[in-house]
Amino acid sequence: MDEFNAYLIGVGGQGIGLLSEVLIRAADHAGLRVKGVDTHGLAQRGGTVISHLRMGDRVSSPMVPRGKADLVVALERNEALRGVNTASKKGGALVYYDTVWQPLGVRLGHTEPVGEDHIGALCRQKDVRLYKVYDPELVEPRMQNIVVLATVAKHGLIPTVLDIHYRRAMADLMQGNMLTKNMALFDAKI
Amino acid sequence: MKQMGEMLLRRESFEEIVMGNTALVRAMVASGTRVISAYPGSPTPEIATAIGAIPDGKRPFYFEFSTNEKVAMEVAYGASINGHLSTVFFKSVGLNVASDTFVQLNLMNLIGGMVVVLGDDPGANSSQNEQDNRHFARMAYTPVLEPANPSEVYTCYKAAALLSKKHHMPVILRMTTHVCHAKEKVAFDALPDLVFDDTPKFDVGNGPYIPITSLVFPKKRRALANLAAVESGAEESSLNSVTDHGNDKRGIITMGLPFMSLMDVLEKATQKPDILKLGFVHPIPKKLVLDFITTHRSVKILEELDDILENDVKKIAYDAGVTTRIMGKADVEDWVGEYTYDKVYDILSRTWPDLLPVREEADQGVVVPDRPAQMCPGCGHRSAFYAIKKAIEKNDITVADIGCHTLGFLPPYEMGQLLMCMGASPGMGAGLSLFNDSRKVVAFMGDSTFFHAGLPGIINAVFNNHNITLILMENGTTAMTGHQETPATGKNVNGVTDKIPLKGVLEGLGIRHIYEVDTYQQEKLTDLVKQALADDAFSVVIARHPCMLKFTREQRRKKGYQGKRVAIDQKICDQNHECLASFGCPSFTRKEDGSVEVNPDLCIGDGSCMQTCPTSAISPHKP
Numbered sequence: 001m002d003e004f005n006a007y008l009i010g011v012g013g014q015g016i017g018l019l020s021e022v023l024i025r026a027a028d029h030a031g032l033r034v035k036g037v038d039t040h041g042l043a044q045r046g047g048t049v050i051s052h053l054r055m056g057d058r059v060s061s062p063m064v065p066r067g068k069a070d071l072v073v074a075l076e077r078n079e080a081l082r083g084v085n086t087a088s089k090k091g092g093a094l095v096y097y098d099t100v101w102q103p104l105g106v107r108l109g110h111t112e113p114v115g116e117d118h119i120g121a122l123c124r125q126k127d128v129r130l131y132k133v134y135d136p137e138l139v140e141p142r143m144q145n146i147v148v149l150a151t152v153a154k155h156g157l158i159p160t161v162l163d164i165h166y167r168r169a170m171a172d173l174m175q176g177n178m179l180t181k182n183m184a185l186f187d188a189k190i
Numbered sequence: 191m192k193q194m195g196e197m198l199l200r201r202e203s204f205e206e207i208v209m210g211n212t213a214l215v216r217a218m219v220a221s222g223t224r225v226i227s228a229y230p231g232s233p234t235p236e237i238a239t240a241i242g243a244i245p246d247g248k249r250p251f252y253f254e255f256s257t258n259e260k261v262a263m264e265v266a267y268g269a270s271i272n273g274h275l276s277t278v279f280f281k282s283v284g285l286n287v288a289s290d291t292f293v294q295l296n297l298m299n300l301i302g303g304m305v306v307v308l309g310d311d312p313g314a315n316s317s318q319n320e321q322d323n324r325h326f327a328r329m330a331y332t333p334v335l336e337p338a339n340p341s342e343v344y345t346c347y348k349a350a351a352l353l354s355k356k357h358h359m360p361v362i363l364r365m366t367t368h369v370c371h372a373k374e375k376v377a378f379d380a381l382p383d384l385v386f387d388d389t390p391k392f393d394v395g396n397g398p399y400i401p402i403t404s405l406v407f408p409k410k411r412r413a414l415a416n417l418a419a420v421e422s423g424a425e426e427s428s429l430n431s432v433t434d435h436g437n438d439k440r441g442i443i444t445m446g447l448p449f450m451s452l453m454d455v456l457e458k459a460t461q462k463p464d465i466l467k468l469g470f471v472h473p474i475p476k477k478l479v480l481d482f483i484t485t486h487r488s489v490k491i492l493e494e495l496d497d498i499l500e501n502d503v504k505k506i507a508y509d510a511g512v513t514t515r516i517m518g519k520a521d522v523e524d525w526v527g528e529y530t531y532d533k534v535y536d537i538l539s540r541t542w543p544d545l546l547p548v549r550e551e552a553d554q555g556v557v558v559p560d561r562p563a564q565m566c567p568g569c570g571h572r573s574a575f576y577a578i579k580k581a582i583e584k585n586d587i588t589v590a591d592i593g594c595h596t597l598g599f600l601p602p603y604e605m606g607q608l609l610m611c612m613g614a615s616p617g618m619g620a621g622l623s624l625f626n627d628s629r630k631v632v633a634f635m636g637d638s639t640f641f642h643a644g645l646p647g648i649i650n651a652v653f654n655n656h657n658i659t660l661i662l663m664e665n666g667t668t669a670m671t672g673h674q675e676t677p678a679t680g681k682n683v684n685g686v687t688d689k690i691p692l693k694g695v696l697e698g699l700g701i702r703h704i705y706e707v708d709t710y711q712q713e714k715l716t717d718l719v720k721q722a723l724a725d726d727a728f729s730v731v732i733a734r735h736p737c738m739l740k741f742t743r744e745q746r747r748k749k750g751y752q753g754k755r756v757a758i759d760q761k762i763c764d765q766n767h768e769c770l771a772s773f774g775c776p777s778f779t780r781k782e783d784g785s786v787e788v789n790p791d792l793c794i795g796d797g798s799c800m801q802t803c804p805t806s807a808i809s810p811h812k813p
Contacts, residue, residue: 011561013792024373028207035339035374037209040232040316045594045670045739046776047563060453062339062372065531067550082558099791102779103559108601108771109780111559122556141791 001032001056004159005064008051009083010075011101012039018173019073019145020051023158025169027055030161037062048079055158071157072128073148076101078114081122088128094119095151097144098134131155135189146182150189163190195243199250203380209373210340210365211236214279214307216376217347219250222384223277224302225269226253227262229642230671231281232316233370234309238683239672246684250384255674255683258612258642259284263291263306270304271399273391275351279307281316283611285323287643295360296331296416297401297409301391303355305347306332307363312447312494313528315367318592318611320527322495327362327472331413333420334362334472335429336446337369341376342429346469349429357416364471366494368447368528421473429469430478435462440542441486443479443503445471448494448529455534459545463490474502480510488515490541494529517541564597567777568742568796570709570735571595571663575603576773576802577712578632578661578733581719586630587622591615591644593636594670594737595663602774606634613643620647620656630723631658638668638676640692651728652699659722660730662692665737673740696730703729710735710798742794754795755811758786762807773802 006023010016020038027034036053052064069087072094074080080096088094098116105111116132123130133151138144152158153166167183174182197206198216208216214237218226228238241253252269256262259280266276278288285292285308292306311317327334333353337346347363354361401409424430440463444452449467456462466482468474483489483503491500500518507516519525520540527533539546565572575598582588590596590606591614598605610618615633623631635644640662651658668674675682680689696704703725705718715733722729745751755777758769763786770778770786777793778786788811800808 012563013566024207028375033375034207035372037368037372040236040371045563045566045597046561048561058457061447061450061531062368062374063451063530065454065535068531078559078561081556082561085556085558100779101776101789101792103561104564104601104774104776105559107774107776107778107780109767113782114559118556 001159002058003054003056004071005069006053006055006071006073006158007064007069007083007087008053008073009079009087010049011079012046012049014049014075015142015145016049016051016075019075019149020053021173022149022166022169023053023152025172026161026165027053027158029165029168032160033057033059035059035062048082071095071152073152075099075144075148077116077119078103081114081119084119084122084126084128088126090127092126093129093131093157094123095131095133095148095157097148098132099141099144143182143185146185147189150186153186154190194240195245195248198240198244199248199381201381203378205375205377207373207375208340209236210337210343210370212240213340213344213376214347214365215240216378217344218277220379220381221348221351222275222386223305223351224251224274224386225266225276226251226279227256227265227276228254228279229256229259229262229284230668230674231284231309232671233311233365233367234279234281234307235671235674236370237279237307238674242683253683257677259288260291263288266304267291267295267298267300270300270302271298271392271396272302273387273389274302275304275355276302277305277307280309282308282310282321282323283317283319285326287612289326292326293330294401296413297406298399299396300354300358300360301396303351303358304360305350305354305363306360307347307365309370310364310366312366318609320495322498323362323364324472324498325496328498330360331417332360332362332472333417333470334364335469336364336471337469338446338449338467339369340372340374342469343369344376344378346429349427353420353423357419359413359416366447417473421475424470424473424475425477427470427475430475431467432482433465433467435464437461437464438485439487440464441466441482441489442492443468443482443489443499444492445469445499446494448492448534451529451531451534452492454531455538455546458547461545468499471499474499476506479503479506480512483507483514483516484510484512486514488517490538491516491518492529492534492537493518496525562600564600564776565594566739567775567792568738568794568798569594570665570733570738571598572773572775573712573735573798574661574663574709574715574733575605577709577715578719579603579605580716581723582630582632585628586632587619589615589619589622589631589633591633591635591639593639593663594665595634595636598634602772612639613645613647616644616647616651616656616658616660619658619660620651620654623656623658632719632723633658633660635660635662637662637664637666637678637692638674641677641690648696649699652701656728657726658728659719659725660728661719662730662732664692664732664734667737667740669737669739673737692732701728701730703727704732705730706732706734708735709733712801738794738796755790755793756788756795756797756799756808757811758788759807759809760785762805764805766804768802768804769799769808773799775799
């Protein structure tokens with residue numbers, strides 16, 4: 001593989017860090033050369049957080065250039081729109097969990113809320129395949145990232161990375177009850 | 191990776207996916223670093239996270255978070271002149287705090303060696319500026335090594351430690367945000383057998399360590415001679431490299447993360463320029479640079495932030511009478527921001543218009559609501575700002591300081607109208623209060639900052655009788671950088687210590703007007719601030735509430751944890767939006783019909799919002 005870019009976006013507190021760790025390790029288990037970088041620090045406090053993941057033999061910087069993401073993974077609706085707008089390349093893919101963490105401007109009534117239709121329209125414009133996920137039965141919001149992960153795995157959205165690689169990555173990073181719960185959810189959703 | 195601590199001490203060689211900050215810790219272990227000191231600040235706190243993963247008692251070094259960067263620098267210095275290889279690390283602006291000690295280090299015979307690890311922040315991702323600390327290195331005759339990725343962090347630190355031990359001088363390892371946080375697979379060597387000789391070797395015979403009057407000159411000459419020796423060693427160093435594309439017309443000199451961006455950009459170039467990448471960025475290897483510029487017709491200096499490398503290269507060219515065209519910064523924007531792929535693409539397209547294909551703009555111009563960082567659900571600072579805003583007049587002046595509470599400047603609070611650096615609020619507030627009888631001055635400060643650099647400003651307010659009110663936002667931790675302990679916590683990274691209580695310190699300073707309250711008692715806080723503002727002297731309000739992010743994380747780890755939240759009774763709610771628009775907890779969602787809902791993903795059920803509702807429509811959710 002020459003180059004495959006994944007751009008993960010969400011809100012601080014949604015568990016994007018774990019998702020990014022699982023993906024980077026899964027890519028490694030699949031034998032890909034992989035690198036990336038996460039947002040740390042102040043921005044994690046309820047702001048937009050981004051994790052970059054880059055795979056392939058012709059990749060140098062850990063950061064995904066604008067408009068070069070083959071895959072955007074978003075954990076929230078507003079961030080899905082932001083991610084596709086700035087990062088998606090024409091013909092890429094978007095997976096997003098359709099929860100809404102209302103941004104400040106919308107809460108204060110200064111800004112129009114983002115609807116699902118906005119995302120659909122932008123995806124059509126940029127020829128981006130859209131995978132919306134949402135699970136009303138999911139009690140623990142901190143496991144939304146696993147539902148998203150299962151969607152990436154199910155549709156094979158990262159070339160050469162297979163179910164077994166995602167499972168091995170999860171086992172690398174979690175243990176005990178946390179691993180059991182997350183693995184059961186992954187198995188159910190894939 | 192579950193066992194990061196075990197990994198960092200593993201005897202054998204191995205490969206692992208790690209971030210730059212983690213690779214640094216393995217390099218410190220491998221180099222036999224004996225004393226490490228720091229103050230938390232992004233992009234460096236994960237260095238301490240990796241250190242913390244090594245169980246207490248197994249660490250082959252001493253580590254502490256000192257009270258500020260200057261103290262940390264002094265601890266590392268003291269250890270070095272006693273014969274220990276030491277290292278201090280902190281963020282970019284931390285060097286301003288530490289500078290008084292740092293600029294003298296080059297004069298001293300650092301017999302154990304000492305590496306200064308800096309986390310510079312091009313792009314101001316989490317800093318109040320994007321200062322280029324290579325300026326400090328020049329002023330202090332201190333070499334700088336700069337890695338471009340985590341693998342190079344590992345090799346550059348080891349090289350810096352060797353260099354420092356060889357010349358008994360300080361050496362800077364300059365990392366930038368996306369080198370600290372970049373993740374990739376790094377190949378680590380087996381650990382060497384290290385035997386530590388802990389005999390205290392301090393000896394004035396190695397000095398003198400008193401740099402005054404005529405004693406300064408021989409020391410300065412020694413520092414300059416050291417620098418020259420480092421430069422000649424740099425000529426042969428494998429930390430500098432040339433990428434030869436067989437192009438005798440165009441060359442690029444660069445370093446650090448911009449090199450990584452450049453390599454990506456050149457994938458699109460038909461005729462790739464040759465590249466000289468420097469790992470030694472101060473002093474630069476003159477012969478190597480001269481050879482590179484004389485073998486190319488034009489050379490671009492691709493350099494993030496300031497034009498230091500550009501000036502160095504131009505000086506070399508001028509002195510040698512080389513006529514190669516050397517192109518540095520052309521535009522103000524070349525001085526601003528991080529040199530990402532996109533930035534480098536634009537700069538090189540301007541430098542050589544035929545080098546790269548014209549790019550399509552990816553952004554479709556869609557408007558997406560901004561999402562600035564904000565205080566967490568349940569944050570005690572939110573209750574504090576909501577309550578304090580009621581106590582002050584519209585025209586009063588509020589002075590911010592560094593910490594999570596800085597975020598109070600955002601709507602709907604707009605509390606804290608000016609910000610400078612750690613501990614600056616009482617001093618700035620004092621200045622704002624002079625010749626000013628009409629507008630009260632309120633300064634904010636967090637508890638970690640209080641100990642870091644806050645005390646001199648507070649003592650000044652007492653000493654010079656400044657009539658301002660200081661509100662200490664005490665959350666019991668250094669929250670913004672990842673919950674490090676403070677001197678008031680009662681423990682440090684190594685174990686239990688005596689607590690230094692804020693109130694006891696203030697009383698000891700003779701401050702007569704001290705108030706304290708939990709910030710969830712919003713009405714009481716409003717009243718106390720009013721009282722404090724009415725005092726005809728310096729007054730302090732300790733506005734206390736534990737960091738709820740930390741608290742909630744700790745609760746979640748407990749067995750049988752049940753999440754809590756509040757609910758809004760839609761029959762009672764009259765949609766006055768006080769909770770949403772004035773208290774402004776992110777857990778509240780405004781629906782299109784004007785009704786308000788609680789987002790169960792966000793609410794932690796702390797209930798601090800309930801008292802803000804004029805109709806009492808908010809109550810604990812009953813499952």
